[in-house]
Amino acid sequence: MxxxxxxxxxxxxxxxxxxxxxxxxxxxxxxxxxxxxxxxxxxxxxxxxxxxxxxxxxxxxxxxxxxxxxxxxxxxxxxxxxxxxxxxxxxxxxxxxxxxxxxxxxxxxxxxxxxxxxxxxxxxxxxxxxxxxxxxxxxxxxxxxxxxxxxxxxxxxxxxxxxxxxxxxxAIRPAKRVKLEAKGDDLSPPPDDMLSSAASFSNFQPFTPPVEKPIPRRPAMSVEAFQTYMDNPSDSTLGPEPLIFTDLVEEWPARTTHPWTKPSYLLSKTFGGHRLVPVEIGRSYVDEGWGQKLITFGTLLRDYIDPSLSPDQVAQNDKSPASKQIAYLAQHPLLTQLPALRDDILIPDLCYTSPPPHPTDSSKDQPEVDEPMLNAWFGPPGTITPLHNDPYHNLLVQVVGCKYVRLYSPLHTEQMQARGKEDGVEMGNTSSLDVGVLEGWDRPALNQQSSPDEQASEERMRRAFKDVPYVDCILNPGDTLYIPIGWWHYVRGLSVSFSVSFWWN
CATH class of the missing domain: 1.20.1320 (phosphoenolpyruvate carboxylase, domain 3)
Structure with a gap:
């Protein structure tokens, strides 16, 4: 029928x-x-x-x-x-x-x-x-x-x-399917009583940066209280500052009855992993050799997200696929492509407030959007979004796993050393500074090896950059980070991570 x-x-x-x-x-x-x-x-x-x-x-x-x-x-x-x-x-x-x-x-x-x-x-x-x-x-x-x-x-x-x-x-089963759970391998949507016992993504974190200047954390605000917060900043020149809400999305189905922590559930909404998704291949979009390609959702899960899901390997929840390339589903309207997953989240009421314009550069302000713009971010440990800023206010919701985020205010834009146009692509919203390398967390990419004179210049830059004030945090599952317009931010996936961002103005 x-x-x-x-x-x-x-x-x-x-x-x-x-x-x-x-x-x-x-x-x-x-x-x-x-x-x-x-x-x-x-x-x-x-x-x-x-x-x-x-x-x-x-x-x-x-x-x-x-x-x-x-x-x-x-x-x-x-x-x-x-x-x-x-x-x-x-x-x-x-x-x-x-x-x-x-x-x-x-x-x-x-x-x-x-x-x-x-x-x-x-x-x-x-x-x-x-x-x-x-x-x-x-x-x-x-x-x-x-x-x-x-x-x-x-x-x-x-x-x-x-x-x-x-x-x-x-029933139809992939020839090389992702292992779902201990009992039963049917790819049809699992019953709710089975989801509670189904396998979850590994929470292994290969590396966790220290949080030096923590962002304030607080319970969710009402719309009226959040509007007041944005309208009355402690520094009128800077405007509202970042906040973390700890319980804004506790009622989301993605966090409760339709858990995105369960590969079996995600597979049930993607034809057993057959849906296509665009991914970035490489550590960061500013690195040499970075690229993009279309792969199936099942391939993303099996080959990149969590090696313990592969039927060809023994489950190893304490191992990271460090020898493999990193694949990252980044800033993709996945929830528009997959309406079934869109039903698992709710747009926070805070996105219907009237936030202030860009505090230092009115040319960055965009035409008003009718509805918040939603994007998904899904990847393994080690994904990096380099230091950059966005022309919208942002609520970044951490649904699965953990991320480290560091932010610099728009008042320090000149010290961010923004890139210009590169190969015909405007990169002015992205910094040329690699936070991970400057902090000693990462080795420079091969294309970033430099001469002795350049190394001396980079060392001076590193010392100067350390003096620029910032705030940072680790986003845990269920946390929501408010990133005001124009704030520079560096984001690093610490474990298997699934996030949703809401842009509005």
């Missing part, structure tokens, strides 16, 4: 796409005015084959061509300037490809008289197709877009879980 609903849902979208393309091409012949380029017709010849699909054996190639053509245009613009019709073309082609893959998988299963409509490979390809539309194109489209993709994935998830319940031991 669930698969039938999904097939009907895809069929309706495919018919809708074809009808729209027929209408656009007919309108273009009748009225070739420049305004037509604001629609999908701005894609030009790329659209010409969409309304009249080729023969069945060439359809996959045609759709892949459309995806390739539209994606190539993404490199020609900054994303904010990318014409929306290229993003919509990519999304619509992804929807058509998803429909075709589903038809083929279902037909193959029926022809082999299989109970399970989708095998492992087919499921992975279906999920990948829609995740790429979400991550690369933002699933653009007024009639079909993010809402359609989310609904299709919900229906696919319902079909997947119902199939597992119906077939028991024959």
């Amino acid at each position: 669930a698969y039938r609903q999904l097939l009907y849902f895809c069929r309706d979208a495919s018919h809708q796409i074809r009808q729209e393309c027929d209408n656009l091409l007919a309108d273009a012949e009748a009225d070739p005015s420049p305004q037509r380029h604001q629609s999908l017709l701005g894609c030009g010849s790329a659209l010409s084959g969409t309304a009249r699909p080729p023969a069945a054996d060439l359809l996959t190639r045609r759709l892949d061509d459309l995806l390739s053509i539209s994606y190539s245009k993404f490199y020609c613009f900054l994303f904010k300037d990318l014409p929306v019709y290229w993003r919509q073309l990519y999304t619509d082609a992804s929807i058509l490809k998803f429909h075709l893959l589903l038809l083929r998988a279902t037909h193959a299963a029926h022809s082999h008289q299989q109970t399970v409509p989708l095998d492992e490979t087919a499921l992975a390809e279906l999920v990948k197709t829609l995740d790429l539309a979400l991550i690369l194109a933002g699933a653009a489209g007024e009639r079909r877009g993010r809402v359609w993709v989310a609904k299709a994935l919900d229906l696919l998830h319902d079909a997947w879980t119902s199939t597992q319940a119906d077939t028991g031991a024959n």
